Amino acid sequence: MSQYKEILLTARPDGKPVGPHLFEVINKGIPTPGKGEMLIKQTHMSMDPAMLGWMTPDEDSYIPPVALNTRMRSSGYGEVITSNHPDFSPGDNVMGMMGWTEYTLSDGKGLNKLPAGVDGETALAVFGLPGLTATQGLFNIGKPQAGETLVVTGAAGSVGSMVGQLAKAEGLRVIGVVGSDEKTDWIVNELGFDGAVNYKTDDVASKLESLTPNGVDVFFENTGGPVQQHIFDRMNVHGRIVVCGMIADYTAASPAPGPNWIPLIKKRILIQGFAMPDHLHEAPRLLSQLNPYVAAGKIKYRTHVLDGLESAMSALNLFFTGANKGKLLIRL
Amino acid sequence: MSQYKEILLTARPDGKPVGPHLFEVINKGIPTPGKGEMLIKQTHMSMDPAMLGWMTPDEDSYIPPVALNTRMRSSGYGEVITSNHPDFSPGDNVMGMMGWTEYTLSDGKGLNKLPAGVDGETALAVFGLPGLTATQGLFNIGKPQAGETLVVTGAAGSVGSMVGQLAKAEGLRVIGVVGSDEKTDWIVNELGFDGAVNYKTDDVASKLESLTPNGVDVFFENTGGPVQQHIFDRMNVHGRIVVCGMIADYTAASPAPGPNWIPLIKKRILIQGFAMPDHLHEAPRLLSQLNPYVAAGKIKYRTHVLDGLESAMSALNLFFTGANKGKLLIRL
CATH class of the missing domain: 3.40.50.720 (NAD(P)-binding Rossmann-like Domain)
Structure with a gap:
């Protein structure tokens, strides 16, 4: 399989439930990483309430909105497939902003390598946003x-x-x-x-x-x-x-x-x-503040997992109704 | 003259304009300071919006309300008349919480001595609350x-x-x-x-x-x-x-x-x-932060002066109408 799916934001929220009418699913050929790049297969996408804000232009917002007809923004967890990056090797588990896609290229910027054994659900539910x-x-x-x-x-x-x-x-x-x-x-x-x-x-x-x-x-x-x-x-x-x-x-x-x-x-x-x-540059310090509690078994979590990239398009509505039980994730 | 006037709070504000119906003016004999005490003749009383809060019991308030049938609370400026206190001498100008009174005894607690030349209006308008x-x-x-x-x-x-x-x-x-x-x-x-x-x-x-x-x-x-x-x-x-x-x-x-x-x-x-x-114990530090601006002539002020102790009873209403022009003071 040399094709993968990616979802673009094609319209701004209009007051109706967030759904497929705001997005377009496209098929693309799996790319080859260039110099200093790596190819990542994303296995879990995080769904967060903040994403609703990213879909709408707002001069007061803390980060620019997702531009129309570009990949919808999200953080996720995946595995490095091929790498021309000195710090990442095939098989590494990584977490970072990858967007609504099954595969992505990355130059490593904003990406964090996770210790072996930290699975996608734990990574996104506990060590993520x-x-x-x-x-x-x-x-x-x-x-x-x-x-x-x-x-x-x-x-x-x-x-x-x-x-x-x-x-x-x-x-x-x-x-x-x-x-x-x-x-x-x-x-x-x-x-x-x-x-x-x-x-x-x-x-x-x-x-x-x-x-x-x-x-x-x-x-x-x-x-x-x-x-x-x-x-x-x-x-x-x-x-x-x-x-x-x-x-x-x-x-x-x-x-x-x-x-x-x-x-x-x-x-x-x-x-x-x-x-x-404002604080993502402090992530290493924050993780070191958090980690002792996780290591001591003080943090339980549960996840609400939806399957398949397309399920992301309607998933955000769960935040309004509170129907999700635990950290909302998409499993790819 | 061996008598002086003092004003007691005798009723809680009732929604009507603050006035004499909430207070009682009493005459008392001027007292003689005991060991470690001094007698102060107050010459200027500060009127502040916070005083409205002090008149009404409120479990959330930051200081206890003025008890009924006790002297109404206020800060003021005055002159030491006689002193048995080692740190204060007759003629010293002092500032502190003295209340609605022409004379008061003090053990010096909470009282600040002012440099010579700082008059009552400047003291209360600039270096006071x-x-x-x-x-x-x-x-x-x-x-x-x-x-x-x-x-x-x-x-x-x-x-x-x-x-x-x-x-x-x-x-x-x-x-x-x-x-x-x-x-x-x-x-x-x-x-x-x-x-x-x-x-x-x-x-x-x-x-x-x-x-x-x-x-x-x-x-x-x-x-x-x-x-x-x-x-x-x-x-x-x-x-x-x-x-x-x-x-x-x-x-x-x-x-x-x-x-x-x-x-x-x-x-x-x-x-x-x-x-x-919360911060009165930091007054020396705050004054040293403020003083350079005053010394450099950066701070202008104006006062709105009423005359006589009894004028305090209706003065607080000026805060509601904004009719006072500048720092509201009572000159005794």
């Missing part, structure tokens, strides 16, 4: 202290589940906000969270109050939506709010307003938004 | 860089006018938001701000856009109100928002909502609320 994001946001912005209380939204998601487990390992009381009883069960009974709020069925304010008797010191925000104000109301003096994602508001025509700022003064609260492209 | 607040908020949170743009609300106020002048001295483009043409004239033509928005008469969004062609890097918030969202919309990537005051919202039954948090992620914005009681 979710792990880097959780580590940067929790430790370097949230600055958690043993004995404090953390609340994380999107708690069963790839970032949220890791934030909660890292905070538990640090000795915090950890409460997760989720959207189903199945997710409640997973984060409490499998991951060891101290409690969960199901924002779809619980009385959020009273449940939060009973689960955070000492208030909230760190609020790790992955979702936005009405639950935000309730958590904000529970913040303690000198609390830290890490703003990582606002998935509930991304598609709203006019996003809901946020909390009034008076409590920021009364409680001297910090709010810090962040995005990983 | 406004100067410490502007210094902490601007330099230690806002981290201004030459060439950046700063927008400050309440720009003709005691804190705002100092923030703007310090930022100008650091080489920033400085835009102030005020509520009258007279204040516009003062901050632009006297203080050297690069521009002003009159939020009562200007089309705020378009005026801000034309005055901040390169966006806003530092937003120093003293007022709240609808102007907040417009400034927020102009924030640049890696912008810093210093939340110091929200006077426009303090008396609202239900404070207006704040901005949605999506831009915090896209632009990686920091928002930090602060209150000076």
